[in-house]
Structure formats: C-alpha cells, structure tokens
Amino acid sequence: MTSALTGLPFDDIRALISRLPVADEDAVAQVRARDTDLTKPAGSLGRMEEFAEWLAGWQAKAPPRVMRPVVAIFAGNHGVAAKGVSAYPQSVTQAMVENFAAGGAAINQICSTFDLGLKVFDLALHVPTPDITEEDAFDEAGCAATMAFGMEAIAGGTDLLVIGEMGIGNTAVAAAIYHALYGGTAADWIGRGTGVDDAGLERKRSAVERAVARIGGPGGDPLEILRRLGGREIAAMAGAILAARFERVPVIVDGFVATAAAAVLHALDPAAIDHCLVGHVSAEQAHADVLRRLGKRPVLDLGMRLGEGTGAALAAVLVKAAAETHAGMATFAQAGVATKG
Ligand SMILES: O=C(O)c1ccc[n+]([C@@H]2O[C@H](COP(=O)([O-])O)[C@@H](O)[C@H]2O)c1
C-alpha cells in the first residue's frame, strides 16, 4: 500500500475517529427498565447489570445477546527482542502461532470450554519490525495498512470481540508506548513480562528509555507514537477496536499489551474506547496505573500475565452470562413473585 494509492493514511484514521458512532441510549434505557422488573432485588447483580447495559448500548439492541463471540489474536515480532528484553527467544512467537492452530495453547482450552470462536492473525512474523531503540517501527503507510489489516478481525460477523496478542518482546514495546503517552520514566512502565531476571529488566528499562528518547521524549501525536514505536500486533489491535466501533460490536481488551492499542486510541479521543471493557488487570506492574488513566475498571483480577486474549476471554464468559441472565429471567409479574413492599 503506498500513500499515492491511499492519500494520507493517518488523515483517514483521524477522519474515522472524528465520526465515531455513540451508544444507543434507547437500548440502554430499555435494559434498565426491564432490569427493574426482573425477579431479584434491585441492583443485586452488581456489575453484571452494568455489563448488560453496556452491551445493549454498543450493540444497539435490547435485550443484548452474545451468540457469536470471537477471540482475535494478533501475532507480531519485534526487532527490539535482540536487545535481550524477554525471557524467551523470538522463535516462540511463531511456535505459539502453530500451537494455537494445533489447539494446544491456554486460549484454545478457554475457547473450547466456553464455545468462543478463535481467529489468529499472523503479521509477517519472519520480518520483525525494526529495533525501535534505533529506528521507527513503521512508515505511515505501513502503520495505517497494519491498522486496516486489523479491521479484518470482525469480518464474518461477531457480536462480541475479544482482543488478544502474541509477540516475544512486546511488553517492552507496550511500555515504550505508555512512557511516550504518559511521561514519567521508563522504569515506571516496565515489568517482568514473560519473567525476565534483574539483568533482563535493566536491559528492558534501557531499551524503553532509548526508544522514547529517540523519538524526542514523551508527548506528541499518538498515531506518531504508534508508528515510531510499533509493533504490528498493537497497530492491528487498534484497527480492530476501531472497526468494531463502526460495526456496533462491543470489545473486550486483554492485558498489558492489548491495552496499549486502546491507550493510543484513547489519547486520540477519550471516547474512542467507550465501547471497550478491559477484561482483567494484568500482573504486569504498570497495568493498573494505565487502567486508572483510561478510566477502566477491569472485569477480573486473577493475577494473570499470559496474553493470548486469555483474561479477556474469561471476562467474555461473564459478559455473555450477563446478557443471558438479563434476557432469560422472569419478571415479578410472570413468576408471581411479590415486589418490594
Ligand atoms: O498482556 C499482558 O498482560 C502480558 C503480560 C506479560 C506477558 N505477556 C505475553 O508475553 C509476551 C511478551 O512478554 P515479553 O517478556 O516477551 O515482552 C507476549 O506474547 C504477551 O502476550 C502478556
């Protein structure tokens, strides 16, 4: 894809963000009204009630339903892995993509347990993005094209999209994005990822510091931060989140890395991720701080730090249960149960 064919790609993305569909308040009001008639004390389903309202608003449908949930995993490789920022070799990314195809990964078991669809997108794993301590991850056309590729996540139809990723070294990339978006020091945003030792953690801190210093320090345009720091799976996840908004598909974002894609969109327009829940708070230390900045309360807190969409897929199960509970419960009148006196 060249800019001659596509015009100015980032301008196209900014144009999309300037006309985001909003939640359907009628559908939300219908869910709220029905909720008061259901056979339970008012408010007794807690956040499950909030999930049903959220689903209805973004699906523009009352009652909301989750019949075709899809987990989309985006896999990318990163030149910065050569700086020794991960506990595992880069070959693990490709090997795990093969494991997803063979059904052997954690996410496969969660999907088969709860009947969630699974799509895996391999983003040119044999050609890692350049080492971001030295070079930009993308040119503008490449970044926009990768975002457009991510929009394929909803092709074929879904009513709840779970966003996950796989990519050795990508917690360093996500940390660099957060450092560039939110400032502070590199040390504020790094964690042990797949389990780096103290020496690896110091290499990671240094790589994140150098990558962000190379682009002139924190601040500046969020799409430029994404373009210069990468990586492919993060750009693709941002595209997937945006596409879902336009097709009225609510999104559940996974952990520390997937949230970096949401954070870029949020920095462009805080309303851009209103159709997203964050499935869980990762054990990666900076994730809780990121979620506070995004105004997102995670659905789950299980001490997980796997990626692959696993935390978000588990949250999707609760969100589906919220929809089924709301749609299927009897009202006080139907069941002949006395209302509050
Ligand atoms: O998203 C998270 O919360 C998360 C936290 C720690 C590790 N990961 C996964 O582990 C890989 C990145 O870790 P690392 O140490 O190679 O940067 C990548 O495949 C992610 O899916 C993911």
Ligand SMILES: Cc1cc2nc[nH]c2cc1C
């Ligand atoms: C084995 C392994 C599986 C993963 N799944 C997501 N990230 C991962 C990282 C490793 C190392």
